[in-house]
Amino acid sequence: MTVKYTKDHEWVRIEGDVGTVGVTDFAQQQLGDVVFVELPEAGRELTLGGEAAVVESVKAASDVFAPVSGTVTESNGALVEEPSMVNSAAETDGWFFKLTLSSPSELDDLMDADAYKAYVEGLH
Amino acid sequence: MNNQGRPTAIPAPTSAAGDTVTGNRGLRIEEPLIFEQDSPGRCGVDLPALPDVGLRLGPVKPRGSIGLPGLSEPQVVRHYTRLSQKNYAIDAGLYPLGSCTMKHNPRLNEKMARLPGFADVHPLQPESTVQGALALMDELAHWLKALTGMPAVTLAPAAGAHGEMAGMMAIRAALEHRGEGARKRVLVPESAHGTNPATAAAIGYSVDPIPATAEGRVDLEALKAKLGPDVAAIMLTNPNTCGLFERDIIAIAEVVHAAGAFFYCDGANFNAIVGRVMPAELGIDAMHINLHKTFSTPHGGGGPGSGPVVFSAALAPFVPVPYVRKDGDRFVLVEREGEGGTAYGRMKAFHGQMGMFVRALSYMLSHGADGLWQASGDAVLNANYLMARLNDVMTAPFEGPCMHECLFDDRFLKGTGVSTLDIAKALIDEGFHPMTMYFPLVVHGALLIEPTETESKDALDQFVTALRALAERAKTGDAAWFQAAPRFTPRRRLDETAAARKPVLRWAPEPERLEAAE
Amino acid sequence: MRYLPLTESDRRSMLATIGAASVDDLFRDVPMAARHSGPIPELPGHMGELEVERLLGSMAARNLAAGSCPSFLGAGSYRHHVPSTVDYMIQRGEFLTAYTPYQPEISQGTLQVLFEFQTQVALLTGMDVANASMYDGATSCSEAVKMANRITRRKKAILSGGLHPHYRDVTTTDAAFTGFDAVTLPPDAFGGEDLAGMVDAQTSCVVVQYPSVFGRIYDYTELAKSCQAKGALLIVVVTEAVSLGLLTPPGDMGADIVAAEGQSFGNPLNFGGPYVGLFACKEKYVRQMPGRLCGQTVDADGKRGFVLTLSTREQHIRREKATSNICTNSGLCALAFSIHVSLLGEEGLAGLARLNHAKAVQLAEKLAGVKGVEVVNDAFFNEFTVKLPKPAAGVVETLAQRRILAGVPASRLFPGEHPDLLLVAATETNTDSDMDAFAQALAEVL
Numbered sequence A: 001m002t003v004k005y006t007k008d009h010e011w012v013r014i015e016g017d018v019g020t021v022g023v024t025d026f027a028q029q030q031l032g033d034v035v036f037v038e039l040p041e042a043g044r045e046l047t048l049g050g051e052a053a054v055v056e057s058v059k060a061a062s063d064v065f066a067p068v069s070g071t072v073t074e075s076n077g078a079l080v081e082e083p084s085m086v087n088s089a090a091e092t093d094g095w096f097f098k099l100t101l102s103s104p105s106e107l108d109d110l111m112d113a114d115a116y117k118a119y120v121e122g123l124h
Numbered sequence B: 001m002n003n004q005g006r007p008t009a010i011p012a013p014t015s016a017a018g019d020t021v022t023g024n025r026g027l028r029i030e031e032p033l034i035f036e037q038d039s040p041g042r043c044g045v046d047l048p049a050l051p052d053v054g055l056r057l058g059p060v061k062p063r064g065s066i067g068l069p070g071l072s073e074p075q076v077v078r079h080y081t082r083l084s085q086k087n088y089a090i091d092a093g094l095y096p097l098g099s100c101t102m103k104h105n106p107r108l109n110e111k112m113a114r115l116p117g118f119a120d121v122h123p124l125q126p127e128s129t130v131q132g133a134l135a136l137m138d139e140l141a142h143w144l145k146a147l148t149g150m151p152a153v154t155l156a157p158a159a160g161a162h163g164e165m166a167g168m169m170a171i172r173a174a175l176e177h178r179g180e181g182a183r184k185r186v187l188v189p190e191s192a193h194g195t196n197p198a199t200a201a202a203i204g205y206s207v208d209p210i211p212a213t214a215e216g217r218v219d220l221e222a223l224k225a226k227l228g229p230d231v232a233a234i235m236l237t238n239p240n241t242c243g244l245f246e247r248d249i250i251a252i253a254e255v256v257h258a259a260g261a262f263f264y265c266d267g268a269n270f271n272a273i274v275g276r277v278m279p280a281e282l283g284i285d286a287m288h289i290n291l292h293k294t295f296s297t298p299h300g301g302g303g304p305g306s307g308p309v310v311f312s313a314a315l316a317p318f319v320p321v322p323y324v325r326k327d328g329d330r331f332v333l334v335e336r337e338g339e340g341g342t343a344y345g346r347m348k349a350f351h352g353q354m355g356m357f358v359r360a361l362s363y364m365l366s367h368g369a370d371g372l373w374q375a376s377g378d379a380v381l382n383a384n385y386l387m388a389r390l391n392d393v394m395t396a397p398f399e400g401p402c403m404h405e406c407l408f409d410d411r412f413l414k415g416t417g418v419s420t421l422d423i424a425k426a427l428i429d430e431g432f433h434p435m436t437m438y439f440p441l442v443v444h445g446a447l448l449i450e451p452t453e454t455e456s457k458d459a460l461d462q463f464v465t466a467l468r469a470l471a472e473r474a475k476t477g478d479a480a481w482f483q484a485a486p487r488f489t490p491r492r493r494l495d496e497t498a499a500a501r502k503p504v505l506r507w508a509p510e511p512e513r514l515e516a517a518e
Numbered sequence C: 001m002r003y004l005p006l007t008e009s010d011r012r013s014m015l016a017t018i019g020a021a022s023v024d025d026l027f028r029d030v031p032m033a034a035r036h037s038g039p040i041p042e043l044p045g046h047m048g049e050l051e052v053e054r055l056l057g058s059m060a061a062r063n064l065a066a067g068s069c070p071s072f073l074g075a076g077s078y079r080h081h082v083p084s085t086v087d088y089m090i091q092r093g094e095f096l097t098a099y100t101p102y103q104p105e106i107s108q109g110t111l112q113v114l115f116e117f118q119t120q121v122a123l124l125t126g127m128d129v130a131n132a133s134m135y136d137g138a139t140s141c142s143e144a145v146k147m148a149n150r151i152t153r154r155k156k157a158i159l160s161g162g163l164h165p166h167y168r169d170v171t172t173t174d175a176a177f178t179g180f181d182a183v184t185l186p187p188d189a190f191g192g193e194d195l196a197g198m199v200d201a202q203t204s205c206v207v208v209q210y211p212s213v214f215g216r217i218y219d220y221t222e223l224a225k226s227c228q229a230k231g232a233l234l235i236v237v238v239t240e241a242v243s244l245g246l247l248t249p250p251g252d253m254g255a256d257i258v259a260a261e262g263q264s265f266g267n268p269l270n271f272g273g274p275y276v277g278l279f280a281c282k283e284k285y286v287r288q289m290p291g292r293l294c295g296q297t298v299d300a301d302g303k304r305g306f307v308l309t310l311s312t313r314e315q316h317i318r319r320e321k322a323t324s325n326i327c328t329n330s331g332l333c334a335l336a337f338s339i340h341v342s343l344l345g346e347e348g349l350a351g352l353a354r355l356n357h358a359k360a361v362q363l364a365e366k367l368a369g370v371k372g373v374e375v376v377n378d379a380f381f382n383e384f385t386v387k388l389p390k391p392a393a394g395v396v397e398t399l400a401q402r403r404i405l406a407g408v409p410a411s412r413l414f415p416g417e418h419p420d421l422l423l424v425a426a427t428e429t430n431t432d433s434d435m436d437a438f439a440q441a442l443a444e445v446l
């Protein structure tokens, strides 16, 4: 199982050809209290870098971009009910959606955990 | 991800020590919702007797109960009086909201707008019975044209954003008229008010940001690089949202025009330059004017406004209906596209915000050309005075002189744990309405202060004393004290997160409310 | 100048603090070519209150005030009696001279008013939720169509011929610029439109007016079902909000969105503005709504309070992806609406609506008695259409010379069509003698 990260602060966890996507802990801190998420419905085709979901705090709305291309298989219904899970469990229970990867080679361009950590530190 | 926005955390509840039995605190009286004061059978009006005739409702059934509460007139008066006392207002004190021009609202204007000859006239009366109303619209149009140097104006738009819509529609209509409908890109500085990109997008344009220089102005070279045959227009605010005059504005207009595009100017900040600088001489093609800012019509807790748009000769044929035309010594209302050449359609049910026109004209007549000249000068002087008096304790991102508003960022709060929001809330306890916060977005933790010309030097000095003291205090690192502000208001910080997570947007009787929450 | 507090000595000392030589010096960023050296010569100098009153008073005197004569105009703007309390209250500086409630701790007055207003609008229309107001009924209508397009992800709106043509035009203007189809039907003066039959899989919404611009009233329950069956929304427009005190509310008929004009409550005719757009919808669509919303919450001490909420829909946060570009709305007109509705309450509103209907029934009976006049509608609220043996525009002009405002000729709203039709409205302000004078004058000029 590998986890990869984007410069836009999404993570994707790979298990076989299925990726689970969410936003990073750093992202949730930047957003503040999350009050609403809008997730893609199953079956939707996503392309790398395209708008996939929306996450909102009281004073900001951000798009979540697809870290890899693929077809959505499931979105996290529990998160819609309890958006605060983005804050309390960004990289675990607060996942956004799962998709089957259509071009797994796209993963090669994403950061691993160490690279992402260094990237975030560089932002300060 | 986007890390704009502002903190919304609220402090933990404090002890209720010192509370009164009623929850009231002297003049500050708790007031329940009007729905919680219902007593069936009570009524605040006495109606004439009902004639004894039957219903003629055909297939439609009379409705059952509506669910409104019954109150007598004195209860209603008390309800709204108590509510009014929970509001800050210009009448009560300094209201330095940047970009909003919260100046004194003369009561003469209210009196004039209520003359029956203006207030009690139906929009569809025969033209022969409304010549005075049409004359007033024509006179207001004359003032707006004279103050901008522009040849045409539409009075139809209901507010600034609606004016942006009217102006951008005119631009699109003009482009389509000359066969250039394929131009679909609009250039908008990142510092722009949200209505600018929202308007451009609403009429089908893509929004392309233009970067700013280190001096807080449009980067002319970057703008040139962005121009191209697919650009429809630039939307630029001048004076801009950082409170600065766009020094290169004439050159900007030239390069935009050379590229075949139009120049839309957001005139929300017109108050800085009224009577001193002619928008026509800056190369502008369309500009809205917020009568509820520059020309003192009251903001009313959120509106109504009025957003006339002045047009250059190139756009003058492309206006919405209706408009007033003079025909000999009679005024005619042109209500339809066909009658007016290339007019492009209608934006509002009737002819515009007449009640606001009367107020604005009353303001203009009161000032005259000399008073308007003085007003814009004083507005700019007041802002520069605040800038000069605060500059050493706060941090300004750009060098002055500023125009009618001065901008600070939150560098002076760095490492203190105190945020722009906290400063604002502490100012409330000092008896001032805060400045505009977190706008424009290009400046971190922005504090945008617009005093307007109707503030006295004494009022400015009191504000400076309070704000300087708060800035000094913040630097001592007293973050907890700031975060607990405001303390002396009818309500303390409100939980906006809870409001957004489980929206309660209306009152409902108890059982229904439980249902809705499920 | 009475509004300017700075004295010459203030100005001098402030310039010294700034370190500028003159006020002109502060304008040094303005290109020289665009700077003026003194007040604009073609405009007059300042005036005192007395002179302004004289000048504006003389302009006002050139208009015929509707209250100074028998008046029967409607068609989207209605003359009702506004209780004195309303105008007194809205002139309190704390309401009048406040901005949008961006600082909730010192704006609880405005915010609670908005929360109560939203509730009143929801109750009147029979809908779940309402917003804090739009510019007017026509812009509400157009925003409702755009909202339906977003919800259904479709682009075809069907506009009934009973819709006020100005509302139709605002919507078709928007359609032309924002890129959706607005299918318009011919004026529905005599009824018989088959809207349900037109709804197809591309239709985002059907827009009907209730009562229609001709004063006709229909039960839209079946139409709502037809829309629902095809995945389209039903938008009900109301231009005379007093009707909601008597008629089955649109929400009970299955409307998805109600877009209405609220002028009838608390707001004078004002020659057409400012008015107040009402906007209500089903709860499930709330995140697609345009405009501001006020919501309930608690403060740091746990006390109930109110804030503007769900703002991420709006332009100041969502920018080019906002649901609408609206910012300033009709706050003070909404306050006037709300105070008037509070004074009326359940009993007063039902009584007022019943009275308006009764006045219209009386007027219809009187006009039907005039030779050559035919009342077109069987059923109506407080406005109906009559057919005259002569062009209505000329009759209206002639009666205006006799100081009777007789109604709105259909041809003013629909140029070139139905020249013989006249729209006539009656409200509680019309007396028996007004109506008799109208009927008699009409008999004389026909």
Ligand SMILES: Cc1ncc(COP(=O)(O)O)c(C=O)c1O
Pocket (backbone or CB within 6 Å): B099, B100, B159, B160, B161, B162, B193, B195, B196, B237, B241, B266, B268, B269, B290, B305, B307, C326, C327, C328
């Ligand atoms: C710079 C700027 N542009 C546009 C607007 C929108 O004007 P209105 O609120 O009248 O629609 C505002 C108002 O706040 C503004 O400050």
